[in-house]
Amino acid sequence: MDSSTEKGDKAKIYVTKSLWNGEIDHALVLDCSDPRLASARMEFLSGYCGLGRYDSIIVPSGPTCMTVSEVTFLFDRQRVQMLHGIHQFKRAIGIAHHDCAYYKNKYPDHNEVQKCERQHTDLKKFRTDIQSMIPGVRVDLFYAAPNKEGFVAYTKIS
Numbered sequence: 001m002d003s004s005t006e007k008g009d010k011a012k013i014y015v016t017k018s019l020w021n022g023e024i025d026h027a028l029v030l031d032c033s034d035p036r037l038a039s040a041r042m043e044f045l046s047g048y049c050g051l052g053r054y055d056s057i058i059v060p061s062g063p064t065c066m067t068v069s070e071v072t073f074l075f076d077r078q079r080v081q082m083l084h085g086i087h088q089f090k091r092a093i094g095i096a097h098h099d100c101a102y103y104k105n106k107y108p109d110h111n112e113v114q115k116c117e118r119q120h121t122d123l124k125k126f127r128t129d130i131q132s133m134i135p136g137v138r139v140d141l142f143y144a145a146p147n148k149e150g151f152v153a154y155t156k157i158s
Contacts, residue, residue: 026088027054028080030126031095032062032102037144040152041095048154049093049140055083061102063094063126063141064119077133084134091138094126095154098145119143123157 029051031041045051057076059065065076083089096119103115110118123141130139141157 021053023053024087025051025054025091027051027091027093028083028087028089028130029054029056029058029093029095030063030066031056031058031093032097032100033058033060034097034100037097037152040144040154044142044144044152044154045093051093055087055089061100062096063130064096064102064122066129067122067125080130081133089134089137091140092130092134093140093142094123094130095142095144096120096123097143116143120157 027049029045031037045054057065057079059076066080098116100115100119103110103119107115107118120143123143127139127141131137142154143157144152144154147153
């Protein structure tokens with residue numbers, strides 16, 4: 001250990017314990033950027049969905065970004081089409097979550113039940129939109145919320 005490391009300076013290069021792997025899962029994940037879900041998302045996608053090497057679009061509102069017509073969100077649609085052209089998606093996963101700031105701001109007069117219902121509706125619209133963009137793609141939808149013990153539970157949406 002050199003003196004700069006002893007003083008707490010970070011090394012200029014960080015080497016992970018993960019090996020480079022050129023294989024991909026041919027999957028796209030759209031989820032909200034809320035940092036409260038970051039660790040749970042990785043655990044869920046790996047443990048439940050069996051994914052490790054997937055494309056992800058992590059933005060405020062998650063899959064809703066594909067269903068609205070605002071200019072910034074139209075760019076996300078173009079990005080998905082570009083990524084699909086390269087990675088040939090066979091699966092897409094859309095995740096919405098409890099206490100989402102996007103829905104709080106967009107629907108301030110809605111109560112929690114109404115916001116949740118709106119998120120479920122938007123997830124289903126995402127399914128329709130992504131299937132029209134990528135015919136034949138399997139789309140799985142989930143809603144994440146804390147359970148009684150405080151752990152994040154992902155519920156599949158039909």
